[in-house]
Amino acid sequence: MKIDGACHCGRITYEAEVDPEGSRICHCTDCQTMGGTAFRMVVPSLENTFRITSGEPKLYIKVAESGNHRVQAFCAECGTHLYASATGEAPKMYNIRTGTVRQRDQLPPKSQIWSRSAQPWLAALETIRKIDMQQ
Numbered sequence: 001m002k003i004d005g006a007c008h009c010g011r012i013t014y015e016a017e018v019d020p021e022g023s024r025i026c027h028c029t030d031c032q033t034m035g036g037t038a039f040r041m042v043v044p045s046l047e048n049t050f051r052i053t054s055g056e057p058k059l060y061i062k063v064a065e066s067g068n069h070r071v072q073a074f075c076a077e078c079g080t081h082l083y084a085s086a087t088g089e090a091p092k093m094y095n096i097r098t099g100t101v102r103q104r105d106q107l108p109p110k111s112q113i114w115s116r117s118a119q120p121w122l123a124a125l126e127t128i129r130k131i132d133m134q135q
Contacts, residue, residue, distance in 0.1 A: 003043075003107075004053075005100040007080035012055035014082065016045035016096060023098065023107040028114035030062060034072065034081060038119040041098035042084070043107050050083075050094040057082050 004015040023043045031040040057073035064070050069087040074080060082100055085092045098104050112118070 003101050003103050007075035009078035011077050012075050013053045017049035018043045018045045024111045025109045026113050027118040042095040045094045047092040
């Protein structure tokens with residue numbers, strides 16, 4: 001599936017090919033902290049199918065709980081996180097932050113990872129009051 005997306009301010013744009021079956025929720029504590037919420041959604045794209053079309057993200061290297069080094073890419077202007085990838089010379093997989101994808105409504109999650117870190121109250125979301133718009 002061909003996708004495109006951008007950061008919040010629009011300074012950085014990209015396009016990629018993704019397999020919607022790879023769309024997933026990550027509950028790791030890094031995603032919770034960097035996303036400012038209970039989880040993040042990602043969809044993977046191979047290095048040769050991901051392309052920045054405008055702007056240049058700022059890169060931050062994070063050492064994961066596993067000890068692996070992960071590149072975190074974000075917009076230096078608005079702070080939007082765009083993707084994460086591995087370091088090194090091997091072919092990279094870009095885990096694109098689904099919230100930045102224009103076609104995000106077509107990428108429902110197919111799996112959840114790092115579920116041991118999932119917030120216990122997530123299951124109760126269906127039972128709490130919903131408001132369609134900010135009032």
